[in-house]
Amino acid sequence: MELDVLERQEKEYSFLKQSDDFYISLFNKVYKALSSDAYLTEENRQELLFIAKGLEIYSIQSTRENFFGVNYAENMLYASSIYYLTDYFTTSSILARMFETEDYESEIDRFIHAFLINNRNIRNPYMDRLNDFLESGDKQILISIIKLIDERLKTSDPYKYVQLLLAKRLIEKFSENNIWNSLTRANPAINWKDFVLHKLESSWVLFPSQEAALKKGILINDNSFSIQMPTSSGKTSLCEIVIYNEIVYKKRKVLLLAPYRALASELKYAFTKKFRNLGLTVKAIYGGHTPTKEEKVEMENVDLLICTPEKFMAIENYIPNLHETFSTVICDEGHLLDDEHRGLNYELLLAKFKNSSTQEKKYIYLSAIIPNIATINSWLGGDENTLIKSDYRPTNLTYGFLIEQGDNKNKYFNLKLYSQKNGLEKSLINKFLSVKEDYKYKKSSTGKINTYKYKTYKTRAISVALRSLNNGVVAVFTPQKGENGVKGLAEEIINQISLLNFPKPLDFSKTEELENLIIYIEQVFGKDYILTKSVENGFVIHHGDLPQFVREVIENSIRKKIVPLIVCTNTLAEGVNLPIKTLVLHTIKRFNSSLKIMEPIRKRDIKNIIGRAGRAGQETEGLVISVNPSEYSYIQEVISDDQIEPVRGYLYQIINEITNELKEDRLLITNELIDEQSEEFKRLIDSIDKSIIDSLYEESTPDNISDILENLINKTYSYFQSDYNNKLTLEHIFKLRGEVLSPYLKRNEIGILKQSDSTVRIYEDIKGVINLGDDFWQNTSLPFTDETIGYLLDIIYSLNHLEFDFEQFHQENDINLTKGLLKKVILNWIEGEWYGDISNKTNVEVEDVLKIMLFIESNIVPVLSKIVTIAKIELQKQGIIISKDLEDLGLFIQYGINSRINLILIELGFSERMGILFVGNWIKNNFSTLNLNDKDTIEMILRENKIEIIEYLKETVPLISLDAFRSNLRYI
DNA sequence: CGAAAATAAATGTGTTGTACGACAG
DNA sequence: ACACATTTATTTTCG
Known part of the structure; x- marks a missing residue:
């Protein structure tokens, strides 16, 4: 029904x-x-x-x-x-x-x-x-x-x-x-009244998973704990109890490491209000903003600090050994240790904590299902009594597999259903799709009945998704972005709803809000982009090429059920929670370039994605449907937690690889040998270097660097797991890299490496290319022009370091990214154009513009910032000060703005670019007599002209921008 | 009846996600 | 390795 x-x-x-x-x-x-x-x-x-x-x-x-x-x-x-x-x-x-x-x-x-x-x-x-x-x-x-x-x-x-x-x-x-019973049983020594009275608003009971953790003595015991539970099984709420207990009863301060900005912000939102009323102080810092002086003081006195690992490392540079204030550390999304880009830092940060001279910390390691959590737990100092595993989920999940039946005369697809908790219970929905009833349409040019091409998995996934619309919000997951992924599926939707009789997303969307969404998206991307066409048809797409602010708009449209259908990649698993009732898995295989095969993505990731269906508190149950029979057995394994990948830590994986290589070739690794390796390998070593640089503190000297490193290494998870050979490799590599870094320490150049966030290689590269004698450095300030960008791009193009990035970009994309094109895109962008406009002006498809923008953001801007920082510090030695504008160059390009007013608006917390651009202009035109480079002045103007600004925006920008600006304006 | 549609088999083409930092004396 | 599109030859269907 x-x-x-x-x-x-x-x-x-x-x-x-x-x-x-x-x-x-x-x-x-x-x-x-x-x-x-x-x-x-x-x-x-x-x-x-x-x-x-x-x-x-x-x-x-x-x-x-x-x-x-x-x-x-x-x-x-x-x-x-x-x-x-x-x-x-x-x-x-x-x-x-x-x-x-x-x-x-x-x-x-x-x-x-x-x-x-x-x-x-x-x-x-x-x-x-x-x-x-x-x-x-x-x-x-x-x-x-x-x-x-x-x-x-x-x-x-x-x-x-x-x-x-x-x-x-x-x-x-x-x-x-x-909740009274559970809490007092778990820790009778504490008076829970205040806490409970607060908690009552949201819930009166604890989930079995939370109960299990309390029964293990997490509130009493000072040992480390590891907790493994599925997504959305009440982790946040459990943390809340633990944190309250640690602070109030144990008199400890708590550091909560949350590895995604979205997560950190979600936790901040969840905790700040509740804990403030309970008299506890909470502070969250992550991405983007640099803490002010007062905030730094606060950080040392705060009860709970929520932080990304990287940000915490950064803070430790100006508040050395801040971590000693926190004797309890909660590591959320702990499987991130495995991440290729971020795992190393995370691991070394924890190693640094463990290496500290102060008392052993209590770690609480939270993670999705991983088979070797016991190893991690014992690394962190826990034992079998402090290991908590639960597979409780507050909503029931049902799994559906599409089964092809019948012959060509009468072909149909049944949906076989399995209930999560009871693998044996099967039920069947007959003719979930039927060729006769679903795939026949009248071709207008001939007036004859045709059969829609239903054989591809794209078609099936989309048909299943459309069929499920009656039942609630649907997400279609696919691991790729292009024709065989998000884009292809979006086109398939448009095609099917125009020809076939499935339920249509437009019939389930909120017309008025959707209108606003269409206007906004069209303004940003132009008429031709697939997302524009999607919203016009009442659904959205979501993947990593889309800029962050657009993703937020899209997530919002699902959260508010403005549209009922989303097609997305892994971003879904990384991002925030959305109310999804049905999740359709188009495929779970992705091309592996080095092996040249299609390969299933990690089970752990699939588990995470599947867990997004049937959000607790929003839906009564979830339905996950898979349409590709060749993948059914793999997905079954995921469901029954069979052979989920262990978490080893990225460092361990590298070291293991290196050890094996060395064994084969009977080589002894040296820095010379490293220099001869491929760029990929050197970047790997770079990441080790950078982590070393980041973990060096003030008291490091050329003499003690090897001791510092050795102590650090001994405490890593990699070392903990390693056999004799791996341990040797690990020690050896860090020793080698210590030798490379030692001269920089001697010359007092570690500071400049840290400040410019550079590795030794890129630092030398930049120093060799830039000419500090050029007038450019002293004469450049806003607005940035053709010449400014041109000069910098010349430097960029002469760096050895970026050649590899350009090469990779060209390999991955079919775009001829010339210096001219790059300059044109950057200039248009900072001048306030949108992707659609840039596409028109450069004759590059919107999707390619997005790829170029991403390349600029993640490859060009970081290097530009390094160049400017290095130049700044070098010139400072000669008594020359470069302009503040030039110093902030990276920000201007990143945010796509070209005036100080706009940057100030961003610093004041405004996040939506369209509103920022228009209001920036409005201020410039109406208050030309004031000093518009001053933050306080701008703030004053905003505060005193709220009504006028809103009126002005009503006339000029889409409602979505207006709403975003207005909600930011409230805090001014 | 003849055009259109469906089927089958062979050949050719393209495939690659996500994410965090950006700092003192 | 696999999905999917395209091509070609042949058979079936339908107005």
Whole structure:
């Protein structure tokens, strides 16, 4: 019914004709379970879940019209309660929330409903008592409620009996898992009242996964803990408890390492408000902004610091050994240790902590499922008693596999369904897709009926996605961006909705908001780009070539359900949580260039992506559908956590490779040998160098550098896992690199390396190319012109270091990126043009413009900043100061602006470029007499002209920009 | 009946995600 | 290694 394929089912569903019989039998089973405690056992729990699903359809809006004779509201109490009793608390509450407490008449019904949706605001003998309990935690009160119910059960009329029994079971369950009970049991020494009173607003119980962690003694024990649980199983909420406990009870300060900006910002948002009311101080710093003086003071006094690992390393450079203030460290998304670009830093940061002379820290390592978490745990100082594993998920996931059936005369596709918790339970949706019914269309040029080409997986994935639209928000995952990935799928959608009769995304979108989205996207990308065409058809796409601010707009459109369909790559797994009901896996294979084969992506990543379906608190369940039979067994393995890749740490992988190479060639590695290796290998060594540079502190000298490095190495996860040979390689390489860096230490050049974020190689490269005698350095300031950019690009093009990057860019993209083109793109960009305009002016496709922009952002800008920083420091020695404008050059290019006012707006927290550009101009035109290079002046202008600015923006920019600017303006 | 559509088999072409930093004396 | 598009030859379908 939900997928609108009922009438094509071959099987007769007798219960549809005898729905009252079916209902009675379901109800009977519920009653039996409740009256015999049978629901408490694991097996019966599975069955109860199916019963709940059965009851559910008699109450939810999309299906209940098909039945009659059932009191929707009353029945929902049963369905919802069963979800509650089987630990699906969020599902329970979503279902119950489909009705109001006022919809119920009897005292007991109102109580049950209010209980299920955490509504404390009704007056009622049961709820009054429950309220007393919630505020005091006095167990006796719960006992008294049960007594009260028992009394009434004896005298109750038959119509109330089941409800009373239900209430009794709910309260019995609640006596066990309520937050008071769990917390005081986990740490009786602390008064939880303040915390609980705060927590009550969101939840009254803990998830089994959280319970498991508490039972292991995480609040009492000072050892390190490792926690492995699926996405969205209440990690944040568990952290909240642990952090509160550490600060209030253990009197420790907590450092929370969150490796993505989006994550850090999410956590900041989640914690700041709650903890402030509890009298704890929270600070979050990540990406982009450099902390002010006051903030630095705050950082040392704050109770909880939320930080990206890189940012924390940066801070440690000006607050040496800041980490000693924090005796508890929480490592979120711990599997990042494996990351090719960032794992090394993360590992060395932790090694540095472990190497500290102060007391051993308590580490809490949070991660998705990895088989060797025990190794990591013992590296961090934990043991088997401090290892917490849970596979609890607050929403149930169902997996669907599309099965091809029939011959050419009558071809159709069934959907085979497996429930997550019970691999054996299969069900089948017949003719989920059918060639006869779904793929026939009339060709207008001939007037004949044609069959749509349904054989490709693209077609199938999209058809499945469109078919699922009735059921809620759909995401289509694909690991590639181009024709065989996001772009191809988007085109396929447009094609299918124009020819076939599937549900159309436009019919599920919010027209007015969508209009605004279309206007905005068209302004940014022009009419021809695939994203523009997508939004016009009521869906969106999402991948890493899209600039960050656009991704946010897109995520928002899904979050607010402005559009019901998104096609995306891994960005989905990395980004923030979205309310996705159905996830369609187009394919999970990606081309591996070195092996020249298509290869499945990591199971760990698939697991992460799959976990995005059925967001707790938003959906009652999730559905994951795979359409490619050659991948089914691999996905089955992912579902059953079979052979998930271990986390070794990136450093370990390199070292292991090097050791093996050396063994084969019987070589002894030397710095000369390193210099002879490929650029790829040297960049690997560069990353080691950089981590070394970053972890050198003030007290480092040429004499003790090898000691410092050796101590550091000994504490790494790589060393911990290594065998004798690997240990030798590891020590040897770090020693070698120490030798390379030692002269720079001697010459006091480590500072300049750090400040310019350079490795030795690029530093020497730049020094060899730039001519500090040129007037350029002294004469350049805003606005940047053709000549400015030209001069710098000349330098860029003469660097050896970037040749490799250009080569790679050309290998990966079919774009001839000449110096002229690059200059034109940069100039247009800083002059305020958008991707669509730049595409028109340069005759380059929008998608290629995006790729060029990405190259500029990630390859050109960092090098430009290094060049400018190195020049600045060198010139300073001669007493020459370069302009502030030139110093900030990287920012101007990065943000695509060419005036100081705009940069100030960004510093003031404005993030949406269109608004920034227009308001910047408006200020320039209206306040030319003031000093517009001054932050305070700009702030003053903004504060005093809020209304005028909004009025002006209303006339000039799309509503989305206006809204973004307005919400930033609120904080001025 | 004849054009259009479907089928089958052979050949050719293209394939590559995501992410964080940017600093003192 | 694989998905998909294109080409070609042949058969089937339908207005």
